[in-house]
Amino acid sequence: MDDTAAATQKYPPGKHPSLPPPGLSTGPLLWIKENLFGSVTNAVLTVLAAWLLWVTIPPLLQWAFLDAAFTGESRKDCQAQSPGACWAFIQNRFELFVYGFYPVTERWRPNLAAVLLVVALLPVLWDNVPQRAKLLIFTCAYPFVAGWLLIGGLGLKPVTTDQFGGFLLTLVIGVTGISFSLPLGVLLALGRQSKMPVLRTLSIAFIEFIRGVPLITLLFVASAMLSYFLPPGTDFNLLVRVLIMVTLFASGYMAEVVRGGLQAIPKGQYEAAQSMGIGYWKMMRLVVLPQALKISIPGIVNTFISLYKDTTLVIIIGLLDPLGIGKASLADAKWQGLSTEVYIFVAVFFFISCFGMSRYALYLERKLDTGYRR
């Protein structure tokens, strides 16, 4: 303290340079001292946490890797090899988990669709992709390309959608729901703010209905009730009905998330745009929505992730998503009692997808930060 005070006095008025802050604010040892043992409570919590990790992590690793069996034809094979996890089961059923009952000879089609999905996503996720404009045209065509590849027809062998299963089904429902619920949600949010009473009332009614009804109920409606309302003889594919229901469900939530973002945009932004004589849609597209959606990213990704995980609910109406495949596989007498392995495997798959979405959202938020709030 004395040093600093002395140093301060040496400079004439107006000549004081900027000095580094006092004390060592860097270095790993200092970090440990400040963050892990800063106070008594802090120290106790650190020790407790370390002990908990010590008790749980090694046995888990032991079970999942060191003592695990990776090959075998039944649970008995596994038990003969080692006492840990029986990953041979997952290995044995892996293709079933990925494709469901998609015909073996045609599995190049979902594979190709998956590769093309990556190509279609690139220009959406990153704006410095080369040839972005052309790729975006492909992105718009992708739903049709993917639909054709997966369902067949037009020269490809038709595959019925009840053969879809596993992660393929998760991705089909998840990607469709995610890509259509955002635009639909934006339109609903704008509708809810509209000055036209009919449009506003319809939007509010739709959003409140969707949010007031559980997804499972909607899925039941999709699987059972819809055929009562449709003219007799219409064969309306169950998967398509589920896709519509999941999309509508997510779009109701999306609309409220986007509305939150819209409300954060100051009136001055609208006025500045209007005072140029720009029309409503251009104002929304160029000025209001880019800002509103940026603010809403955490909520939007939240909705995406919850939609993605909710795809597992389709098991209730008999579609075989990864959990459905797992349940069916566990019924096999050779592999009974391995539900831990199945659920861990499915959980890891979902965690990787959802964590990826979450990280991408953080990257996007950082990239779009133009320093206005600083």
Next chain:
Amino acid sequence: MGDTAKLMRSSNDSIIQIIEMHKWYGQFHVLKNINLTVKRKERIVVCGPSGSGKSTMIRCINRLEEHQQGQIIVDGIELTDDLKNIDAIRREVGMVFQHFNLFPHLTVLENCTLGPIWVRQTPKREAEEIAMSYLARVKIPEQARKFPGQLSGGQQQRVAIARSLCMNPKIMLFDEPTSALDPEMIKEVLDVMIELAGTGMTMLVVTHEMGFAKTVADRVIFMDGGEIIEQNEPHAFFGNPQNDRTKLFLSQILAH
């Protein structure tokens, strides 16, 4: 109404005509019987205590506020509910706001080219050239690639002026353009406005900067309680105010 519009177009030297205009917010009568004719190239300063309706009046001219009675005719077009007319007028009327209202997600240059590209259909390169020339005129061409959040208040307001000018407007409205600025930055904005006045732009400025009014204005309008109380050329307005309320107002703001 069509006849009036034609009539206005023929009388070439008035660009804004406000005739017996009234406005209410709910039950509250904000603007009372406003009559105002603005000539081409005229520079008008509007002053008055807060809540006197001065901002509301100029915001009626580009329909950011709707009037309920009377007529407003801008450059020969009457303001009605017709959205086409509203957008046509807004294209010719630039506006600068107290809080700048720059688009924070766009760079300074993009702020300036948005209107020309999307409203006037100017090709992007041309719009950028025009924008750069206006940014040079407001003396911040070097900030073109920055975002508004990285600029000081004075710089932001100058960008806002450049953004309006890029639309090549016939009229510029200023709604308290220096009220949100630190004292050090007021001058740089006023300098730009004075320079603009020199080019013959029609300007309506709501401001408390009486120095600006004295040097630049052709006419000063004093409003209170939603009415135009008094208007005169600045020398007479400040030297010999007629109405008691004007005298009181001037004595209060010029006391320091």
